[in-house]
Amino acid sequence: MKRIGVFVCGCGINIAKTVDVKKVVEEIGHYPGVVYATDYQYMCSDPGQKMIQEAIEREHLDGIIVAACSPTLHEFTFRRASEAVGLNPYQCEIANIREQCSWVHQDKEIATAKAIKITKSIIEKERLNDSLSPISVFMTRRALVIGGGIAGIQAALDIADSGYEVILVEKEPSIGGHMAQLSETFPTLDCSQCILTPKMVEISHHPKIKLLAYSEVVNVGGYVGNFNVKILKKPRYVKEDLCNNCGECFKVCPVVVPNEFERGLGSRYAIYIPFPQAVPSICTIDADACLGLFPLACNKCKEVCEPNAVDYDMKPEIIEETVGAIVVATGYDLLPSEELKEYGNGRNPDIIDGLHFERLLSASGPTQGVIRRPSDGKVPKEVVFVQCAGSRDPEKHLPYCSKFCCMYTAKHALLYKHRVPDGQPYIFYIDVRTAGKGYEEFYHRVSEQEGVVYLRGKVSKIFQDGDGLMVWGVDTLTGKKVEITADMVVLATGAVPAEGSKKLFANLKLACDENGFLSEAHPKLRPVESLTPGFFLAGAAQGPRDIPETVAQAGGAASKVIGMFSQEMLLHDPIVAVVDENLCSGCKICISACPYDAREFDEEKNIVRVNELLCEGCGACVAACPSGATQQQNITDDQIREMVKVVLGE
Amino acid sequence: MAKLKVALYWAASCGGCEISILDIGAKILDFVAGAEIVFWPCAMDFKYHHVEAMPDGSIDLTLFNGAIRTSENEYMAKLFRRKSKVLVAYGSCAYEGGIPGLANVTDREGIFKRVYDTTPSTKNPKGIRPQTKTKVPEGELRLPEFYDTVKTLAQTVDVDYFVPGCPPTGERTWEVLEAILGNNLPEKGSVVGAGQKTVCDECPRTKNEKKIKAFVRPHLVIPDPDVCLLEQGIFCAGFATRDGCGAQCIQVNMPCRGCYGPPPKVIDQGAKIVSALGSIIDAEEPEEINRILDQIPNPIGYFYRFGLPYSILRRRVIK
Numbered sequence: 015m016k017r018i019g020v021f022v023c024g025c026g027i028n029i030a031k032t033v034d035v036k037k038v039v040e041e042i043g044h045y046p047g048v049v050y051a052t053d054y055q056y057m058c059s060d061p062g063q064k065m066i067q068e069a070i071e072r073e074h075l076d077g078i079i080v081a082a083c084s085p086t087l088h089e090f091t092f093r094r095a096s097e098a099v100g101l102n103p104y105q106c107e108i109a110n111i112r113e114q115c116s117w118v119h120q121d122k123e124i125a126t127a128k129a130i131k132i133t134k135s136i137i138e139k140e141r142l143n144d145s146l147s148p149i150s151v152f153m154t155r156r157a158l159v160i161g162g163g164i165a166g167i168q169a170a171l172d173i174a175d176s177g178y179e180v181i182l183v184e185k186e187p188s189i190g191g192h193m194a195q196l197s198e199t200f201p202t203l204d205c206s207q208c209i210l211t212p213k214m215v216e217i218s219h220h221p222k223i224k225l226l227a228y229s230e231v232v233n234v235g236g237y238v239g240n241f242n243v244k245i246l247k248k249p250r251y252v253k254e255d256l257c258n259n260c261g262e263c264f265k266v267c268p269v270v271v272p273n274e275f276e277r278g279l280g281s282r283y284a285i286y287i288p289f290p291q292a293v294p295s296i297c298t299i300d301a302d303a304c305l306g307l308f309p310l311a312c313n314k315c316k317e318v319c320e321p322n323a324v325d326y327d328m329k330p331e332i333i334e335e336t337v338g339a340i341v342v343a344t345g346y347d348l349l350p351s352e353e354l355k356e357y358g359n360g361r362n363p364d365i366i367d368g369l370h371f372e373r374l375l376s377a378s379g380p381t382q383g384v385i386r387r388p389s390d391g392k393v394p395k396e397v398v399f400v401q402c403a404g405s406r407d408p409e410k411h412l413p414y415c416s417k418f419c420c421m422y423t424a425k426h427a428l429l430y431k432h433r434v435p436d437g438q439p440y441i442f443y444i445d446v447r448t449a450g451k452g453y454e455e456f457y458h459r460v461s462e463q464e465g466v467v468y469l470r471g472k473v474s475k476i477f478q479d480g481d482g483l484m485v486w487g488v489d490t491l492t493g494k495k496v497e498i499t500a501d502m503v504v505l506a507t508g509a510v511p512a513e514g515s516k517k518l519f520a521n522l523k524l525a526c527d528e529n530g531f532l533s534e535a536h537p538k539l540r541p542v543e544s545l546t547p548g549f550f551l552a553g554a555a556q557g558p559r560d561i562p563e564t565v566a567q568a569g570g571a572a573s574k575v576i577g578m579f580s581q582e583m584l585l586h587d588p589i590v591a592v593v594d595e596n597l598c599s600g601c602k603i604c605i606s607a608c609p610y611d612a613r614e615f616d617e618e619k620n621i622v623r624v625n626e627l628l629c630e631g632c633g634a635c636v637a638a639c640p641s642g643a644t645q646q647q648n649i650t651d652d653q654i655r656e657m658v659k660v661v662l663g664e
Numbered sequence: 665m666a667k668l669k670v671a672l673y674w675a676a677s678c679g680g681c682e683i684s685i686l687d688i689g690a691k692i693l694d695f696v697a698g699a700e701i702v703f704w705p706c707a708m709d710f711k712y713h714h715v716e717a718m719p720d721g722s723i724d725l726t727l728f729n730g731a732i733r734t735s736e737n738e739y740m741a742k743l744f745r746r747k748s749k750v751l752v753a754y755g756s757c758a759y760e761g762g763i764p765g766l767a768n769v770t771d772r773e774g775i776f777k778r779v780y781d782t783t784p785s786t787k788n789p790k791g792i793r794p795q796t797k798t799k800v801p802e803g804e805l806r807l808p809e810f811y812d813t814v815k816t817l818a819q820t821v822d823v824d825y826f827v828p829g830c831p832p833t834g835e836r837t838w839e840v841l842e843a844i845l846g847n848n849l850p851e852k853g854s855v856v857g858a859g860q861k862t863v864c865d866e867c868p869r870t871k872n873e874k875k876i877k878a879f880v881r882p883h884l885v886i887p888d889p890d891v892c893l894l895e896q897g898i899f900c901a902g903f904a905t906r907d908g909c910g911a912q913c914i915q916v917n918m919p920c921r922g923c924y925g926p927p928p929k930v931i932d933q934g935a936k937i938v939s940a941l942g943s944i945i946d947a948e949e950p951e952e953i954n955r956i957l958d959q960i961p962n963p964i965g966y967f968y969r970f971g972l973p974y975s976i977l978r979r980r981v982i983k
């Protein structure tokens with residue numbers, strides 16, 4: 015029988031206040047197999063760990079139980095301490111008598127009895143524990159970054175700068191994301207393009223970065239360290255290596271369509287480049303608009319193209335790559351104004367959203383930076399900005415705060431005032447949230463010195479009224495109804511996960527929150543990792559965030575990737591499912607139950623195996639396996655049964 | 665070599681197990697060549713007092729079928745235990761409680777009420793119920809006591825081996841008899857005459873990943889003979905049932921009912937069925953899940969058909 019030692023922690027008074035620690039030690043000391051039991055005030059402290067290590071050596075212990083806090087906190091501490099004196103770390107178990115006992119009880123007697131039961135049940139588990147060692151995994155030291163906004167750009171550059179190869183996949187013809195659309199950025203008002211484009215250029219020239227723009231990830235197989243990625247490269251109908259972006263083709267293209275980059279406020283041709291500084295600097299033919307593709311009705315661009323880059327027969331291409339880590343940086347989109355019925359359904363041209371306004375402000379935008387309203391080009395003299403348009407509205411729209419709107423609305427009002435000094439901006443707000451470095455100061459400047467009128471309250475309705483727009487709202491500070499006749503309204507519509515990301519995340523099997531943003535492994539302690547190993551998160555794909563935060567987080571994700579790549583081998587936790595081949599009958603129920611695709615059918619033997627590198631030890635297949643052939647390492651059915659028996663006092 | 669003394673007995677059972685011995689066919693001749701039958705109620709005329717008169721331990725092998733539901737069953741179980749060197753729980757009822765074991769969802773009163781009162785064909789205005797003792801002019805008549813709870817043989821006496829099946833198949837029975845005749849016995853307490861895998865291993869149908877959107881009862885459809893019945897929405901217990909039967913039912917388009925009991929590593933067959941089905945029902949919304957589950961009309965009857973007394977549940981709690 016194993017020689018077991020039990021170490022009961024008082025955790026200051028966290029445990030000792032409600033659990034009679036001495037009594038636990040006394041009772042457990044008599045339990046079969048326990049050869050040593052003691053208590054200490056703080057087991058996790060250095061002296062506490064030392065005490066455990068000495069006891070392991072002195073008493074020749076084969077297994078130890080630390081009755082203390084949740085294993086999520088100190089399991090690692092005690093396992094490392096055990097390993098240091100030669101005890102296999104998987105022979106060290108934690109009995110959680112704090113979160114599951116002392117913290118949830120008041121009656122000392124009941125809590126003590128429960129602590130004893132919990133500890134006994136863990137002793138029963140430990141008795142049947144095997145000694146295990148981590149599984150080593152070879153890794154490919156190359157990263158994939160999905161999404162070429164500022165988050166993806168930053169992450170790609172940071173990883174590439176430390177010497178590892180990066181594949182950057184962007185679905186649009188150019189990288190840059192939303193930051194490329196912004197005019198100036200709060201709170202310092204530096205020109206967005208001026209700080210972004212150097213980074214975009216760096217991407218295009220970096221020897222370690224392979225940029226796949228106008229491409230999408232269609233499938234990811236494999237596991238951390240060894241992902242097999244399939245990327246669909248959409249046809250641009252222009253040969254990348256030949257196009258020199260001379261612009262001759264634009265001059266002859268007969269088709270004019272709204273430009274997405276300008277959010278429809280400007281136009282482009284069917285052959286186009288979204289904006290002058292686009293990276294890669296290559297033209298793209300919009301297949302839906304072009305006349306030349308099917309059927310061949312026009313071939314003007316091909317005729318004028320000197321380098322002979324236009325190729326109407328270009329086909330989609332599937333590119334396969336192996337990578338070790340994946341950074342997901344797919345960003346956000348704005349809630350479509352069509353969903354805001356009370357604010358004109360997105361049908362009124364003079365009710366625009368924040369990104370429209372950025373384009374109106376931009377010197378390279380459709381109006382060269384002159385603020386003109388879309389309907390008639392008139393310079394608007396009264397502009398109403400509506401914050402939280404769709405945000406913080408759990409009944410009708412998005413329950414959460416989109417975080418950057420307070421700041422960009424302040425920025426918008428300020429920049430408007432600079433462009434139209436005799437204009438009057440009004441801002442409707444619920445709260446103004448300006449928790450960022452220099453943000454509060456920026457807000458004060460806007461609200462106090464720049465003649466912007468802040469109105470606390472919600473706008474209930476906006477509708478066309480003659481030449482202008484009637485805005486109905488309430489000022490909740492004075493309790494009065496407010497009516498403003500405006501020339502233009504700017505809605506700070508809430509941010510939502512990027513279009514298509516739901517499908518992508520499901521495809522990658524990444525966990526999302528209830529709003530569709532990516533979930534982090536731990537909201538405080540592992541904010542840039544996904545729960546699925548090998549996936550890292552950057553930028554607004556994880557939730558609305560501004561540029562400074564996005565860049566910091568992208569750097570964090572990059573350094574996680576770099577940290578992973580700098581290890582000699584990847585180690586995989588050996589707590590995985592195992593199959594007894596003599597018992598498995600190949601019914602395949604486990605295959606449907608496994609969320610990680612870790613179950614593989616072996617035709618020859620008619621059994622289903624576990625790919626232990628893919629297995630995350632969730633146990634779903636163990637529960638599902640009707641033959642009992644599948645067991646989870648160190649938490650087998652036999653162990654669970656023994657634990658339950660003790661808890662039920664059998 | 666002296667012939668082995670062999671006894672067969674039926675307790676709470678349908679009698680099928682006794683007959684199933686004959687499924688070994690012509691081999692019965694080999695069997696009688698090596699064995700002398702000292703008790704076999706369905707085939708030969710012996711009385712209980714014959715057994716009582718035998719010296720303890722004088723029977724080499726007793727194949728005991730049927731569950732323990734009355735005082736008579738219990739008495740005979742204890743008697744045969746005493747008289748036999750090797751006692752085998754033969755068939756699902758002796759091994760796991762079997763179909764009679766489903767009575768554990770109720771108790772004696774519940775059963776009597778139904779049988780002697782409320783069945784449509786019963787007319788019992790005086791409310792007559794069986795008594796253990798009845799006085800008649802000729803003296804006292806006795807009936808065995810009917811227990812509240814059906815037990816397995818092993819819950820009553822020490823058992824050496826277990827042969828599952830309702831009934832065990834002829835081939836498997838012969839294997840067991842051969843092993844015994846050849847004194848080729850496995851470890852005490854083993855399940856014999858069965859495999860280590862599940863019925864899926866013997867089932868010839870093709871199996872795919874399973875996602876179930878609806879259950880359908882077998883008499884309502886004509887199933888595809890080549891595809892896993894469960895995948896066709898027909899509840900088949902084969903995945904959680906020990907193999908050995910040769911997947912006979914499945915080969916004639918009927919789903920496995922689970923009579924060979926849980927596979928070696930499974931403690932509770934019904935619980936395993938529940939967790940396996942729970943893993944393959946293809947629905948997200950609670951209402952949808954409930955709707956699908958409601959298509960299984962009698963879960964305990966389906967999932968614990970042969971093993972309620974043997975399972976962790978054992979019986980409904982009696983207040």
Ligand SMILES: Cc1cc2nc3c(=O)[nH]c(=O)nc-3n(C[C@H](O)[C@H](O)[C@H](O)COP(=O)(O)OP(=O)(O)OC[C@H]3O[C@@H](n4cnc5c(N)ncnc54)[C@H](O)[C@@H]3O)c2cc1C
Nearest residue numbers: 161163164165185191192199200345346368553554560561
């Ligand atoms: C009106 C407005 C004004 C703003 N002003 C400021 C400001 O002044 N200062 C500030 O700090 N912040 C500002 N922001 C916030 C800023 O836009 C974000 O912080 C920043 O864009 C987040 O960067 P990102 O890379 O995470 O996301 P994004 O910019 O959304 O980039 C995501 C990229 O991923 C690509 N992508 C999406 N899905 C896929 C896919 N499936 N496959 C491949 N690629 C994909 C997209 O095409 C895009 O290029 C403003 C936001 C708005 C709406």
